[in-house]
Amino acid sequence: MQRKLSYFRLAWLIFYGFFFFLMLELTLKYIPFSNTVSFLAIKQTEVTTVRSYLPIFYLHVYTAIFCLLAGFTQFSSSLLANYKKVHRAIGYIYVISVVCLSAPSGIFMGYHANGGVFSKISFVLLGILWIFFTVKALITAKQGKFKLHRQFMSRSFALACSAITLRLWKVILVYLFHPSPMDVYQLIAWLGWVPNLLLVEYLIRKKQT
Amino acid sequence: MKKFYILTFLSLILASCHEKAKVQTVKEEMVTTTADDLKLIGSWVGSFNADVKTEDYIPNIKINLIIKNIEGDSVSAQSVLAGNSRVISGKIIRTGQIAKFELFEPGNDKYDGKFTFEIANGTLKGFWEAFDKTIKVNRRVFTLTKKAFVYNADLMLPENDYYDEYNSKIEKVIDTIDGKEEKYDQAQYRYADEIVYKVNSSTHAFTEDELKNLKKLELEILRNTIYARHGLSFKKKGFRQFFDYVDWYIPVSGNVDDQLTSLERANIKLLSRFEQYATDSYDTFGR
Structure with a gap:
């Protein structure tokens, strides 16, 4: 069988690779361990009053990057065709990272999110939906319902990408409008994942017709 | 001979009286000056404004000119502005109710210069000229009033954009x-x-x-x-x-x-x- 690296695939890999690298850079800021580095600088209230905040925060920061690894391999049909075991291995890494590590810690952090109730609802909802779609994707794969598996994994991955799209929206909105920090934060808490999910839903429906 | 001694004796007494009178008036003068000088000593605060021909916008700087001590016609003072504190010294010339000053900064800084001002009716007014005439802002003018610094935690910025x-x-x-x-x-x-x-x-x-x-x-x-x-x-x-x-x-x-x-x-x-x-x-x- 011929392995084809189409231009589309190449473009996706470069594009996605660039943002994956940015996320990796962010993750590395948290090594070595510190109470006050980066985002924690404005979370000292939580760090000092909520005992489990710091460990759960670091759990999220150190494991979430592994969820994004899936973006390189799991959507390649040629990899699936030729290296099914790799697809499954990385698939399991993704599922465990999301369901056991990143999403639960994300929900906890979402409960303590900046920007008031409006942001908190968004992040908690994001975490719940992320777990739901990922579990559904696992179950449908095990049942051999691969079309449904692809649809649920697309939804799950769209939510995983919110890590990237949230930050992209932030850069764009700040550049255009220079708003106050929490005003922009409340917006990107929702902008970060809702449009992603809507896009995926649209593509799924389009593919069905 | 007797006349000579009487004359010398009388002239000596007159001379000493004259001396005494002179000493007394000098002492009186010094006392008056010190009391007036107390009014001059202190913090004079206001705006230090550029006085040069230019299209550029040169913001005013808040200056605190502290007159520290006046001894005779010698003045020691200090200027506090823009994060700098310069010791300045010079002369005072009093004419009636007006006190004129000429104070010099040390001269070892590029932006040192001479303060020329007078204090009358509780207002200090004058100008500053740089020693180095080639610097951009080589002349400034100011009108200052006496203000004592007191820490007040309740002071707020005025409403503004x-x-x-x-x-x-x-x-x-x-x-x-x-x-x-x-x-x-x-x-x-x-x-x-x-x-x-x-x-x-x-x-x-x-x-x-x-x-x-x-x-x-x-x-x-x-x-x-x-x-x-x-x-x-x-x-x-x-x-x-x-x-x-x-x-x-x-x-x-x-x-x-x-x-x-x-x-x-x-x-x-x-x-x-x-x-x-x-x-x-x-x-x-x-x-």
Whole structure:
């Protein structure tokens, strides 16, 4: 069988690779361990009053990057065709990272999110939906319902990408409008994942017709 | 011979009387001068304004001219402005109710010069000329009034539009004017909202929640107002710009750290932390 690296695939890999690298850079800021580095600088209230905040925060920061690894391999049909075991291995890494590590810690952090109730609802909802779609994707794969598996994994991955799209929206909105920090934060808490999910839903429906 | 001795004796007595009278009047003069001089000694505060022909905007600087001591016609003084404190000294010439001064800065700094002014009816008015005439602002004028610095935690910035004059970004704007599309550059300034003149950073203990939604300029102004209340003379014009035009602001010292209250210290620490975060993360891809 011929392995084809189409231009589309190449473009996706470069594009996605660039943002994956940015996320990796962010993750590395948290090594070595510190109470006050980066985002924690404005979370000292939580760090000092909520005992489990710091460990759960670091759990999220150190494991979430592994969820994004899936973006390189799991959507390649040629990899699936030729290296099914790799697809499954990385698939399991993704599922465990999301369901056991990143999403639960994300929900906890979402409960303590900046920007008031409006942001908190968004992040908690994001975490719940992320777990739901990922579990559904696992179950449908095990049942051999691969079309449904692809649809649920697309939804799950769209939510995983919110890590990237949230930050992209932030850069764009700040550049255009220079708003106050929490005003922009409340917006990107929702902008970060809702449009992603809507896009995926649209593509799924389009593919069905 | 007898006549000679009587004459000498009488003239000696007259001479000594004359001397005594002279000594007495000199003493009286010195006492009057000292009492008037006390009115001259102290902090004279006001605006130090550029007096040069130029198209450029040169902001006024708040100056605190401290007349420290007057002995005879010698004056020792100090000028506090823009983060600098210069020892100045010179002469005083009194004519009636007017005291004229000529004071010189040391001369070992490029921006040293001569202060020429007079104090009359409680107002100090004069001009300053640089020794080095080639510097851009080589002449300034000032009208100062006597003000004693007293720390008051309740002092607030006046209600105003606060924006950072010195850190503007140029934005390219495309606009339709009279139906014609025009492109031009527009300066985009950082601005601060009303919190900087509504909340007192020296008496209100901030929490993280209160600061999270503040813009970096607001954090900066809140922090620097604490220092301004203590009379810090700001080196950076980016900080100075918000206080030099404020009536109650008197620059007194280049360092006021040992004067801060514990509440102010805690606020400064918190505000600095948020300022740093704003610098690092406000407009970047990070969180």
